[in-house]
Amino acid sequence: MTFLAFFFILSSLLSFVCAQLVLKRAMENTQKSGFRNLRFISRVAGGIALMTISFFLTLGLLQRFDLSYLYPFQGLSVIIISLMAAVMLKEKLTLQLTIGALLISAGIVLVSLS
Amino acid sequence: MFVFASSQRWRTVRDVSTPLDMTNQPKRNRPSGFWNPWLQLTLSVLCVLLSEFLLKRGANDIADPSNAWSWTGINGLASPLVWMGIAFVIASFLSWLYVLKYIPLTIAFPLSRVVDILVPLGCWIFLGEFISTRRWCGIALVVIGLALVAKPVARIEERL
Numbered sequence: 001m002t003f004l005a006f007f008f009i010l011s012s013l014l015s016f017v018c019a020q021l022v023l024k025r026a027m028e029n030t031q032k033s034g035f036r037n038l039r040f041i042s043r044v045a046g047g048i049a050l051m052t053i054s055f056f057l058t059l060g061l062l063q064r065f066d067l068s069y070l071y072p073f074q075g076l077s078v079i080i081i082s083l084m085a086a087v088m089l090k091e092k093l094t095l096q097l098t099i100g101a102l103l104i105s106a107g108i109v110l111v112s113l114s
Numbered sequence: 115m116f117v118f119a120s121s122q123r124w125r126t127v128r129d130v131s132t133p134l135d136m137t138n139q140p141k142r143n144r145p146s147g148f149w150n151p152w153l154q155l156t157l158s159v160l161c162v163l164l165s166e167f168l169l170k171r172g173a174n175d176i177a178d179p180s181n182a183w184s185w186t187g188i189n190g191l192a193s194p195l196v197w198m199g200i201a202f203v204i205a206s207f208l209s210w211l212y213v214l215k216y217i218p219l220t221i222a223f224p225l226s227r228v229v230d231i232l233v234p235l236g237c238w239i240f241l242g243e244f245i246s247t248r249r250w251c252g253i254a255l256v257v258i259g260l261a262l263v264a265k266p267v268a269r270i271e272e273r274l
Contacts, residue, residue: 110252
């Protein structure tokens with residue numbers, strides 16, 4: 001049961017992170033090429049699909065665990081998304097932003113542990 | 115975050131008018147008023163906040179851990195509270211998409227997590243719930259982290 005819970009928590013986290021990256025990519029391109037093209041539509045559709053998967057997985061987890069137990073894992077998404085955005089979207093990740101993201105994550109974990 | 119919302123200038127590389135944007139504003143300016151990306155970020159956070167409460171209440175109402183299908187959460191659709199939560203999720207999603215158009219993910223996403231301290235603070239202010247010392251420390255850490263993430267933004271906005 002614990003392995004299953006871990007698996008579902010990880011899946012919902014990863015699908016959420018991927019969704020954010022795909023959506024950011026999609027919206028960035030609208031500044032150049034607008035909304036009416038296949039690339040934008042397929043990216044937004046992919047992002048929404050990933051968000052939906054993550055949403056229902058979270059809903060399933062919420063039926064079994066307290067919000068306070070699940071929240072620390074959501075806190076991790078700040079670090080993961082900052083890193084992935086820097087690597088995959090070539091966004092500038094300064095030391096200050098990294099420390100800020102780490103503090104936010106640590107704070108979220110502390111809030112939900114207490 | 116609220117401080118940024120008041121600042122009117124934001125450089126975008128190209129014309130920022132969208133089909134949604136009916137106002138006649140000068141080009142190369144960041145949309146102001148309701149379409150200000152920082153205001154939209156705030157709205158998105160508020161919608162997430164409301165949806166969290168609604169979804170947890172809804173999920174509690176129809177919790178059925180003995181059913182294997184409930185791992186997928188699909189049985190949650192039986193609760194009207196979950197549907198209201200979904201409406202707010204969609205609203206927050208739309209403004210979030212708009213935010214993504216203008217603000218880098220490395221800045222927008224950490225800022226959007228302000229919701230994680232608004233939930234316990236909301237419980238403290240409106241429901242009179244107790245906040246332990248450890249939780250206050252966590253809230254303080256998040257606030258410092260948010261300030262660090264937001265500071266470079268404030269500098270960019272000043273320079274332009």
